[in-house]
Amino acid sequence: MGSLGSGCGNSRHFKPLDPEEFRAQAHQMVDFIADYYKQVETYPVLSQVQPGYLRACLPESAPYRPEPLDSILMDVRSCIMPGMTHWLxxxxxxxxxxxxxxxxxxxxxxxxxxNSVGFTWLASPAATELEMVVMDWLARMLKLPKSFMFAGTGGGVIQNTTSESILVTLVAARDRAFDAIGIESLRKLVVYGSDQTHSTFTKTCKLAGIHPCNIRSIPTSFHTHFALSHVLLRKVVEADVAAGLVPLYVCATAGTTSTAAVDPIEQIADVANEYGMWLHVDAAYGGSACICPEFRHYLNGIERADSLSLSPHKWLLSYLDCCCLWVKEPGSLVRALSTDPEYLRNGPSRSGSVVDYKDWQVGTGRRFKSLRLWLVLRSYGVANLQGHIRSDVRMAGLFEGFVKSDRRFEVVAPRLFALVCFRVVPRRRRVGPGEADAMNRKLLEWVNSTGRVYMTHTVVGGVYVLRFAVGATLTEERHVVAAWNLIREGADSLLKNAHSLCT
Amino acid sequence: MGSLGSGCGNSRHFKPLDPEEFRAQAHQMVDFIADYYKQVETYPVLSQVQPGYLRACLPESAPYRPEPLDSILMDVRSCIMPGMTHWLxxxxxxxxxxxxxxxxxxxxxxxxxxNSVGFTWLASPAATELEMVVMDWLARMLKLPKSFMFAGTGGGVIQNTTSESILVTLVAARDRAFDAIGIESLRKLVVYGSDQTHSTFTKTCKLAGIHPCNIRSIPTSFHTHFALSHVLLRKVVEADVAAGLVPLYVCATAGTTSTAAVDPIEQIADVANEYGMWLHVDAAYGGSACICPEFRHYLNGIERADSLSLSPHKWLLSYLDCCCLWVKEPGSLVRALSTDPEYLRNGPSRSGSVVDYKDWQVGTGRRFKSLRLWLVLRSYGVANLQGHIRSDVRMAGLFEGFVKSDRRFEVVAPRLFALVCFRVVPRRRRVGPGEADAMNRKLLEWVNSTGRVYMTHTVVGGVYVLRFAVGATLTEERHVVAAWNLIREGADSLLKNAHSLCT
Structure with missing residues (x-):
């Protein structure tokens, strides 16, 4: 009575979690979702709606009386689905x-x-301990040194995003510096990334109170394949030190967002270690590939970093909000982030024999996040996960081959993983770079407007580049081939309209 | 082949999301979960395991080959369940x-x-727009002024936790101050809360670079029922201004963690407005009750605040990681948090006609979070949700009545919502306060050790207090009665052993 879908608002009998009603409705939802998975291929990939479309479909206020699940699912189909950009x-x-x-x-x-809240060990022992186990499992798969593992002297934690991983390690580094040279040194602390470091790095540094003038974005170029040059880094650090500033933190990236470039960790570690900086490695994308021996060299030098983050939601099949962070010195995180209110005090915490993950993150509450990764690792095993990475890389290689075989196109940056950066290259000499960019922009817009493929772009080295990122879970070779055919079709039409720009 | 549970690691045929396999296994999981809901009442509430218990149950490394779902579920039963503190x-x-x-x-x-990633509008229009609709719906339920609504001049966003809500609004306030008086003013900025403000407030302020000496924790007392005194607040602010400091941000709470006290928003707004401070109201717990007219007065004055956060996961049936934040001036959030990397640029964002939620939060990626709240509001309707709040409050009132009817106990702080703060009061004169605290601690330990009930404690006004928070979704009157009988049984035995301390 009065429960979900009954159409009755009698609160005396309102049961928001009746197990049998849950069972029936969750089964219904499973079928809805399985059907979505079966049909997702038929939907326009990029939503074609206009801003504000949804407000016009839905009432201004929440209903006073309950509505049945069937009506809601009908609205999901008719109102929500058209506004989806189908990431799946x-x-x-x-x-x-x-x-x-x-x-x-x-x-x-x-x-x-x-729905357990694992802020302290006692509040949910299994949630804390499974996360510790799973983080060690993944560390072993990545051949991380024991200094990053609970089985050694470090440890790991699941954050929601790379931003949070950077924030908590940056604050740990900052507070370590405060301990050494005083809190008044904040104004002097300098952080380093490249112009390819994720945009969240600058944002996070500002969040943590780093002076915007002290956030260095070191330029990269075609010459270094858009990787951070340790030579340039050293020069910038030396200049800062000469100016009386204090180098604090450097963020190296394994798989940048624009081109999936990899910064040379070993050489950057030389500079970081020499100047006492915290070295964080953001391997959100590229790190997952390192579970395969043939890619592991991209993490060479990791034993000299202070922290590493990697997002299995990007490439290890784990759904969103799963960013794994390992640190060498958990104590530095805990010193920066611990709270000890009376209402959370308990025996095991007091004994110091347990991990209280609230002291490893921004928030207090946290879900039982490790279950997802645990199920992925066990259900598939390392072998299948390696195979999955390799299959995506192979399909990206196939696409790269298509690009290379068509002289109207060029590959713009080396392909290290499953991302191909390419563009149309007009061959006529009198076509300026602006015009070439416009042509690629037009091609991208046309391709996306068909709803049959969704790609995005970037600009590197001053050049407008198309990004073709293989890896959506359901992608098969035929989708890559179809996408290439569509791109070629777009180029045909575009170049014909441009009066046969290509020779 | 090679998919979940097949026991085969042949990656050529590995299909991590086969719709029919998904359907079958998800149905199996639904039944597993429905059975858990049916049985949860029979499990010890507080886990009785020892630290490190799980590491001993699980292998050191992830398996190389896949394991079947049945084995995993068996381990959930035998390894995970015993380590759960059952929040349900x-x-x-x-x-x-x-x-x-x-x-x-x-x-x-x-x-x-x-699994859509709604960092920008275009990346998932429905995700962004449904969140806007739902935040306005909830704002209307709370009778918030239009200045907090998209239908007016403000707007709302779903964060994961109160910590993030405080962090992003604090940084918006900080950067607004930078605009007015320069970034070098950071050292002078002062923030205010009470000694009952959530512990995350201090942590968050430190994250944002506020000098620890400039974080004011204004003492409360029995006299003000542990609410922040605006008189004291004004005094502290005046002293700070006289010392050349700059008042920045004050956090008022509607439903503190220890006793669910409510700070007087109107009077605090007087001080905040006079000194140009950002006023944030943390209504994580108490805010939900304000969908009922009889509780709405606790938010009186909210029209003069700058921001309000409320966690429906606490009392509106929405599961974790659902903290609703409304701000009056979204532009101030966006100025502090926006990023504009080339790879996320798109037409709608450039046009300024859409909300890009990445600029309202710490991270970049974000899930389609509003779906949960949308389903709750529609499936139950405002009437049932109000009924749900009232039912919990009624059960807490019942418990409070039990406490008051037993002269060995006392209620320590006024009960405003569904939390009862109480303790055993030894009547014999020669029992000192330390001894009384020890007695209550013992009682709590005994009650929790039975596994039949889980309660926690706090300390307010120097006194050790037991907290009885009604509101778990499945709680019925009989559970409250049983809990009281258990507590009484504990007190009987405790007081008998203490040689009939009560007269």
């Missing part, structure tokens, strides 16, 4: 993919089911 | 509850299903 579409090649899997979905269901 | 148990009265519902679970399934 096998023809989604934009940004980096957000990968998914049955195992992770089941793990998320379990996490939702328990 | 109807006899969970600790902290504040983390409420759940069938509707929210279904919404979370849909959110997981789409």
């Amino acid at each position: 579409s096998p023809s989604f090649f934009a940004f980096f993919p957000a990968t998914v899997s049955t195992a992770a979905f089941l793990g998320e269901m379990l996490c939702t089911c328990f | 148990s109807p006899s969970f009265f600790a902290f504040f509850p983390a409420t759940v519902s069938t509707a929210a679970f279904l919404g979370e399934m849909l959110c997981t299903c789409f």
